[in-house]
Amino acid sequence: MERLQGIAVSPGVAIGEALVMDHEGFRIPRRFLPRDAVEDELERLDQAILAATAEIERNRERVATQLGNQLAGIFAAHIQMLNDKVLRARLEEMVRKHHYSPEYAVSQAMRQWARVFQSVEGGRVAERANDVFDIEERLLRQLTGRRRQELAHINSEVLILAHNLTPSETANLNPKFVRGFATEIGGPGSHTAIVAEALGIPAVVGIRPFLTGVSGGERVIIDGDQGLVILQPDEETLAHYRFEVEEHRSLAAKLDKLRDLAAVTSDGVRIELLGNIEFPSEVEHCKDRGADGIGLYRTEFLFLAGDEQPTEEEQFAVYAAVAQSLKGQPVVMRTLDLGADKIPNLPFPEDERNPFLGLRSIRLALKYQGMFRMQLRAILRASTFGNIRIMFPLISTLLEFRQAKMVLADAMEDLEEEGVAFDRDMKVGMMVEVPSSVLLMDHFVEEADFFSIGTNDLIQYVLAVDRSNKDVASLYTAADPAVLRLINMAIRTANSRGVPISMCGQMSGNPLYTMLLLGLGLRSLSITPAAIPEVKQVCRQVSLKDCERVAERALRLESARDVRTYLKEELSKVAPEIPL
């Protein structure tokens, strides 16, 4: 049994069989073979060596004609290594004697070989290790054949263990079969983590490299509450976790009863609880959990799911269906928030050095106005089907907000000329997720119809800490006093001018912060649907007076640790049943 500590990003516990994806996205299959499969597997290995050799030979010929024989010599060396008799004998021994799968044998043998090269001092020989890795990858590609595209086609229950999963890969996972995942990299605020929560599957990210020690089919436990992955658990651990799974079920059943009750504090203040969604199918999750509407629809996921950019008609159909199914409840459609870690399959800017500080979000929309305008038209047309509000992401300057509104006004004018109906009084708001927007709140209150605080980005920008980087994950926390001060400023300014303000970052769905946020003056929270019952439970058990006392005290604390400890203490007094 081995316990691996990572970062807990999506709660719950899953027990099941591992599906392992390596760096290149290849599935690493089972480590051991059944006894009677040895001959067939050796034949498969030989075929793979032949195919890989032919592939290298083709490269060699091409390079020889274009650049000359000397450079093509690298490929000749690769062919020699690949067909080395000692290597072949070693692989055969591993398959015959130890019943290793050819893939596992190749990885083991090649890595031992690479290590020998790496241990030789002096650059030249050590560099040969890269050639060995190159050959290994080529051979594995021949053996496994399929890449990670097939993630969407998994049809038996698995837990995915991968080096990394992108937000769009995560978005394509089928939660019916993918019961949880764990990755070597990734941070607490990454969109991969957010999508895992939306899918309701336990997830752990930012574990150290561990994939070489595990193979497909092994039993694993993913503990999304504690951020643990347990490989080959013993019976005692399994029994403990089976009990945990039951506990989760019974708490969920208890909270389910809150569905039709309103989130009203003990002193009678009504709190609006909205849902955050990435996919239209989540509207049902919101209704099941008794949400008052949708406070954040991350529309860019429509652009991440497929290979093609969705047309205006396709977008219109989706947005109208979402609006209509909410039967008059509000839906805040956030316009495209692409870029940084959400890269669609579209012609996109060159690699950026600092993608979170680069051409992302509203900046990207304003640069590619054709795409932006098309989305705005689709949203406007859908607005006659329900209660739609529009929200621009990552606003950092007044000019940016005005420009976005101008593009919207243009789109409205076009529709008007075409005689197409839309809601002329649609409310237009903005995300507050860049510190500059908080500092300029007194100007923004003059121009925006509503605000939503995006703590996921606000935290990373105020603390200069990448939300998706595991190595700085301990700094990435909503409990930091600097973050609390910014949130306090934003709420105060908006409330003083009577402009509605909500919060849709992950912070708002964490019951640890509910008292604090109400005490700071929020009366509306937008949350991952799965978290609504717990937050509602807290709202119903606290008085606003207590919340204000908690907020006042929390604002005076010096460190994130102090804030967390204090909030835990206060929450356990009013809602001891909520697990933290």
Ligand code: PEP
């Ligand atoms: C945020 O930044 O808090 C937010 C809600 O937006 P996203 O997580 O999609 O960046």
Ligand code: MG
């Ligand atoms: Mg954001």
